Amino acid sequence: MRRLQQFAYPVTAALLALGLWYGLAAGLGVPGYLLPQPHEVARAFGDEFLTLLRGLTTTGAAALAGLALSATLGLGMALPLGASRVLRQALYPHVLLLQIVPVVILTPLLVLWLGPGFPSVTAVTFLITFFPVVSNTTQGLLATPQVLLDLFRTRKASKTQEMFLLRLPYSLPHYFDGLRIAATLAPVGAIAGEFFAGSGSGGRGGLGYLVIVYFSRHETAALFATGFTACLLGFLFVGAVSIAARLSLRHWYESYRADSQ
Amino acid sequence: MDECGPYCLILTPSPRSSTCDPRTWSERQREGVHCVAALAREVPALPRFTRAPVRVFQFTGKELAMFLRFDNVAHTYADSGTVLDIPELTIEEGSFVALIGSSGCGKSTFLRLLSSLERPSTGTVHIAGAPADGTPDSLAMVFQEPALLPWLTVENNIALPFRLTGKKRSERRKAAERGARRVGLADALSLYPNQLSGGMKMRVSLARALATEPRLVLLDEPFAALDEITRNSLNEDLSLLHHRNRWTTVLVTHSVHEAAFLADRILVLSPRPGRIAADLSNPAPQPRPAAYREDSSCLKTVTALHRKLREHAFA
Numbered sequence: 178m179r180r181l182q183q184f185a186y187p188v189t190a191a192l193l194a195l196g197l198w199y200g201l202a203a204g205l206g207v208p209g210y211l212l213p214q215p216h217e218v219a220r221a222f223g224d225e226f227l228t229l230l231r232g233l234t235t236t237g238a239a240a241l242a243g244l245a246l247s248a249t250l251g252l253g254m255a256l257p258l259g260a261s262r263v264l265r266q267a268l269y270p271h272v273l274l275l276q277i278v279p280v281v282i283l284t285p286l287l288v289l290w291l292g293p294g295f296p297s298v299t300a301v302t303f304l305i306t307f308f309p310v311v312s313n314t315t316q317g318l319l320a321t322p323q324v325l326l327d328l329f330r331t332r333k334a335s336k337t338q339e340m341f342l343l344r345l346p347y348s349l350p351h352y353f354d355g356l357r358i359a360a361t362l363a364p365v366g367a368i369a370g371e372f373f374a375g376s377g378s379g380g381r382g383g384l385g386y387l388v389i390v391y392f393s394r395h396e397t398a399a400l401f402a403t404g405f406t407a408c409l410l411g412f413l414f415v416g417a418v419s420i421a422a423r424l425s426l427r428h429w430y431e432s433y434r435a436d437s438q
Numbered sequence: 439m440d441e442c443g444p445y446c447l448i449l450t451p452s453p454r455s456s457t458c459d460p461r462t463w464s465e466r467q468r469e470g471v472h473c474v475a476a477l478a479r480e481v482p483a484l485p486r487f488t489r490a491p492v493r494v495f496q497f498t499g500k501e502l503a504m505f506l507r508f509d510n511v512a513h514t515y516a517d518s519g520t521v522l523d524i525p526e527l528t529i530e531e532g533s534f535v536a537l538i539g540s541s542g543c544g545k546s547t548f549l550r551l552l553s554s555l556e557r558p559s560t561g562t563v564h565i566a567g568a569p570a571d572g573t574p575d576s577l578a579m580v581f582q583e584p585a586l587l588p589w590l591t592v593e594n595n596i597a598l599p600f601r602l603t604g605k606k607r608s609e610r611r612k613a614a615e616r617g618a619r620r621v622g623l624a625d626a627l628s629l630y631p632n633q634l635s636g637g638m639k640m641r642v643s644l645a646r647a648l649a650t651e652p653r654l655v656l657l658d659e660p661f662a663a664l665d666e667i668t669r670n671s672l673n674e675d676l677s678l679l680h681h682r683n684r685w686t687t688v689l690v691t692h693s694v695h696e697a698a699f700l701a702d703r704i705l706v707l708s709p710r711p712g713r714i715a716a717d718l719s720n721p722a723p724q725p726r727p728a729a730y731r732e733d734s735s736c737l738k739t740v741t742a743l744h745r746k747l748r749e750h751a752f753a
Contacts, residue, residue: 324585331553331579333572334602342601346589428630429588 213398221398222405228387229406236383237410239295240367243302244414247359250303251310252352258311259318259348260340269315276308280366284373293374298383301370306359310352317351318344350429353422360414364407384410505531505654505686506552511561512711513547520711522547524561527714529703531566531653534680534687534724536701538694538743544712545690549656552688553579565654578647579656582663584639586631592618593627596646617649618642621675637668644672648679655680657689661696673699674728681725694747698739699731706746715750718742 195215201207202214209217222229254272258265284301291297321344329339364384371385382390384407391399506529513522522544529535537545550556551563554573563570565577578599586595594601596617597610605613618624621641631639640660647655657676661669677700680687691697697704698720706716720739722730730736 322583322585324581324583325587327555327581328579328585329602330555331573331577332599332602333575338602343587346587349589428632430632 210395210397213401217398218401218405221396222402225399225402229384229402232382232384232387232403233406233410236298236364236367236371236385236407237413239298239370239383240302240363240410240414242295242299243366244306244356244359244363246299246303247306247310247363248356251307251355251359252314254307254311255314255318255348255352256340256345258315259344260336265315272308272311275304280305280369281372284370287370288374297374298367298370298385301374302363302366305366305369306362309358309362310355313355313358314348314352317348320351321347350422350426353418353426357415357418357422360418361411363414364410368407505529505566506688507564509562509564511551511558511563513544513551513556514559518710520559522551523711523713524548527705529686529688531686532684534677534689534700534702536689536691536697536704537707538691538697538704538747539707539712539715540709541692543707543709545707546658548707548712549579549658549688549690552654553577553656574654576651576653577656578650578652578654580640580643580647580658580660582659584631584636584643586639586642588631590630591627592623592629592631592634592642595631595642596649598646599650613649614645617645620648620679621645635668636664637672640664640672641675644676644679648683651683652685655685655687657687657691659690659692662692669693669696670728670731674726676700678725694740694743695731698736698743699726704739704743706743706750708750716746718746 198212198215202209202212213221254268258268258272280301283304284297287297287300291300318340325343325347326339329343334342367383368385368388371383372389384403387403388400391397391403506527508524508527510526511522511524512520514520521542537548539545547556551558552565552570554570565574587598590598593611593614596614597605600610600613614627615624618627621644623638623641623645626634626638626642631642634642643660661672664672673696676687679685680700689697689700702720702724704716704718704720705714706718707713708715718739720735722733722735726736
């Protein structure tokens with residue numbers, strides 16, 4: 178029953194939104210180049226299917242590479258931050274800076290340094306997804322309950338044992354929370370990167386590049402279709418992270434266990 | 439028997455008095471006498487007494503060396519002032535001591551000092567004759583929460599202390615099986631903590647503590663979060679485990695009944711700064727079965743304890 182609700186509620190909300198959309202576009206007579214009707218978007222989706230699919234794989238590959246970099250380097254960065262107060266105070270503001278600097282300012286620089294295409298798009302994705310992973314994992318490493326730290330201390334555990342047998346596994350749920358946020362940001366980062374760096378990679382422009390193309394041609398319906406494709410990419414990413422989290426944490430909580438049964 | 443080795447039992451009315459005839463052990467025990475160890479060769483009738491709840495004390499000259507000793511110990515926290523003030527306290531090896539008092543009277547601090555999780559601001563805590571300097575190997579602490587690692591099975595949780603000391607997998611497995619069996623969880627080795635009830639989690643926590651064969655067991659309100667039925671059953675198990683393994687046990691508790699049921703000696707702490715306001719003894723033999731709860735000596739201790747708490751702990 179709950180599963181049915183989980184499915185039925187968002188679908189109902191989506192159908193209502195679709196109705197509202199039709200009402201706005203057709204009922205108020207908004208012209209198609211401003212707000213295409215849903216069926217026009219569906220048609221554009223069909224017409225541009227192969228182009229969009231190619232865009233999806235190009236953007237998806239760069240986003241995935243960026244996310245993978247964040248998942249590994251973010252964890253690597255969080256370890257020293259979680260282990261030492263001095264390092265945390267010295268480095269954390271700079272990690273935060275990476276998140277604060279608008280990525281559109283860094284992107285042209287990355288294109289200059291790495292050249293257009295996959296490497297710089299990956300780098301942009303990495304920059305935008307790195308912080309949530311580092312920040313959440315560091316919080317997780319610091320959130321280890323005192324009673325478990327006391328247990329390790331009364332058993333004379335070394336600092337290394339405390340980190341790898343206690344703090345690190347304990348931070349896993351936080352790590353996956355960070356990764357889930359990063360997964361929603363990865364397609365955004367990749368598409369933003371492609372505005373600058375998407376062209377010139379052997380004609381394989383990603384979704385970001387397609388946005389520029391469709392915009393210049395005033396193909397609003399195709400723009401909408403690109404938007405939905407980007408959403409699909411985001412859903413795929415978040416879904417993949419959620420499955421990984423569920424598999425890794427299935428012994429932790431009742432909720433994970435209940436779902437797997 | 440084997441724990442006694444070359445020692446035998448010599449009974450004394452109190453730890454500090456002279457020795458007396460071992461043959462009257464069972465009578466003496468009822469009177470609350472203590473048992474100390476001396477050279478075995480001197481008393482040939484040893485085997486007759488080893489089934490009794492034996493507590494082995496080192497006998498050094500005329501003075502007993504106490505297992506735990508607090509020497510002018512006071513502990514102060516920067517934000518809350520002095521929480522504990524114990525000028526002098528000794529605890530015998532093998533005894534079961536309960537610590538009771540109002541919240542914030544320094545009961546947990548007492549255990550943290552014994553386990554070297556904290557150093558006293560002044561004074562010295564001695565364990566087995568030496569100043570406590572880092573947690574001793576022979577100490578096991580059981581916390582208010584089960585403190586299990588959710589990503590490890592029951593087996594690996596019990597074997598955690600052995601993993602930390604780099605023991606081989608086969609040894610860890612053996613230790614975990616032995617520990618689980620002793621708390622009645624032999625069938626639960628492959629389960630994860632989230633599949634266990636609160637009582638079972640606490641049993642795992644106990645098993646982890648006793649798997650290391652400790653000499654000193656510190657219990658920080660371990661059963662406070664459990665329902666009364668589970669708590670009673672765990673108390674009975676604990677009494678048996680304490681007796682069989684000859685731990686020196688220090689239990690912090692809020693429950694008068696728990697203290698009276700389990701402990702040989704009950705220390706009542708005054709409100710902050712915690713001082714020992716009363717020192718009661720309950721000489722009933724260990725282990726104590728469930729029926730002991732209705733025993734007159736248990737009920738008498740409960741009454742005495744209530745009175746002491748009224749006088750001291752809520753001043």
